Amino acid sequence: MRRRVLIAAGLLLTGLVGLVVWQVPGPREPVFENRRLTLWLDHHVARSDAIPPYGSPGWKKADEALRHIGTNAIPTLLRMIRAKDPPPVVLKLIEFQRYRWTRINYQYARKRHEEAEYAFRVLGTNGVSAVPELIRIYEKAVSPSSQSCAAEALGHIGHGAQAALPALLQNFHHTNDYVRLDAVSAVLHIGGDPNIVVPALKGMLKDKKSEVRFNAVAGLRSFGAGARSAIPELLDALQDQDQHVKENVEDVLWGHVPEKIAKPLVVEESSPIVVGGTTVGFSHGGRRIALRNDGSYMDTIYTDVIGDEHTKRGNYTLNTEKTYLVLKPEGGTSQELFRVDYDGQQYWVPETDRDRITQPSESWLRQSSIKVVP
Numbered sequence: 001m002r003r004r005v006l007i008a009a010g011l012l013l014t015g016l017v018g019l020v021v022w023q024v025p026g027p028r029e030p031v032f033e034n035r036r037l038t039l040w041l042d043h044h045v046a047r048s049d050a051i052p053p054y055g056s057p058g059w060k061k062a063d064e065a066l067r068h069i070g071t072n073a074i075p076t077l078l079r080m081i082r083a084k085d086p087p088p089v090v091l092k093l094i095e096f097q098r099y100r101w102t103r104i105n106y107q108y109a110r111k112r113h114e115e116a117e118y119a120f121r122v123l124g125t126n127g128v129s130a131v132p133e134l135i136r137i138y139e140k141a142v143s144p145s146s147q148s149c150a151a152e153a154l155g156h157i158g159h160g161a162q163a164a165l166p167a168l169l170q171n172f173h174h175t176n177d178y179v180r181l182d183a184v185s186a187v188l189h190i191g192g193d194p195n196i197v198v199p200a201l202k203g204m205l206k207d208k209k210s211e212v213r214f215n216a217v218a219g220l221r222s223f224g225a226g227a228r229s230a231i232p233e234l235l236d237a238l239q240d241q242d243q244h245v246k247e248n249v250e251d252v253l254w255g256h257v258p259e260k261i262a263k264p265l266v267v268e269e270s271s272p273i274v275v276g277g278t279t280v281g282f283s284h285g286g287r288r289i290a291l292r293n294d295g296s297y298m299d300t301i302y303t304d305v306i307g308d309e310h311t312k313r314g315n316y317t318l319n320t321e322k323t324y325l326v327l328k329p330e331g332g333t334s335q336e337l338f339r340v341d342y343d344g345q346q347y348w349v350p351e352t353d354r355d356r357i358t359q360p361s362e363s364w365l366r367q368s369s370i371k372v373v374p
Helices: 002-022 039-043 057-081 088-095 099-103 108-142 144-170 177-190 196-200 212-221 224-239 243-254 361-366
Strands: 261-268 271-277 278-282 286-291 296-303 308-318 324-329 334-341 347-348
Touching: 039 057, 039 243, 057 108, 057 144, 108 144, 144 177, 144 196, 177 196, 177 212, 196 212, 196 224, 212 224, 212 243, 224 243, 243 296, 278 286, 296 324
Parallel strands: none
Antiparallel strands: 261 286, 271 278, 286 296, 296 308, 308 324, 324 334, 334 347
8 A cells, every 4th residue: 555655656746847847938038018928829829719819909919919029939939839748647647636736837739839820820921930940840740739830830931931842742642631731731822833833732632631622722723824734633623522622623724724614705815905094015814704504703804914813703694595694793883794796706795885896997896895715
């Protein structure tokens, strides 16, 4: 009996010593309004379980502290992301009535990882100096949570984290679903050389996890014309059983091969560009309206001259004779278009242009009006 008591006491003492050692604070932290960074970050995440509640004045104050400290927070954030829980015997002691009598408020590693990940989200591209250490933390993978939050932090940094691509791409075929998801999600935000990243993303379009497939499609979308080599795989992905993935694939393909997705109405490829009422020449862009069978549409204006692309979505109605089309953009004013057949071409124009477009002198109007691509 006495031996058991001694063993129990020894374990208790070992655990307490271990717990105290584990709780020893690290290097000096940045301070805002006489409060350490980790105290501001305690339960500070962009979720409903945040304390103070997400979006409340207290939560906003903590966000203010984080933004004020800025990049000076990075050393502390890296320590938080690489944090590791103590041995099981110490955790058992923590779980035993939370040791109120010891006055130790232990913060589990996973919570610290999540708090640091959110902080890197706030820092965004300003967190670029943390990339080398985040890569090491990601590769070391001291825990699934640590590795996951390191990947997310790299994604928040974006283009400046391209040095992490080899480590992330290596995990595209990891046996753990969530490791693959984290890797693909990070690459989605980081980007990189399309000759390297696009083939890798193409390979994820048949992943068994729908979230992985969805983010792979989103990643391909971000490459624009640089992802044209993925069109065959994207066309195959139209058969995806997940409706969200399928719709995402359709959106990407609308930008490349709209005729494969819907009943397209497309401005011809060399349409004139008018800026402030002045013609500035011809582009290899134009306007593309793709109508889906479910009654929705996507209207995209694209041009190499301006170097931008603007997309509007909404619903449409088309009469039985297919001569009258109404576009109803989300949050905008409806547009009525009428079908006019002229010289073997089908045009869709406002009512005011129905007669004009058939006049021989109106070549400009025909050139810049919506017409169906054969």
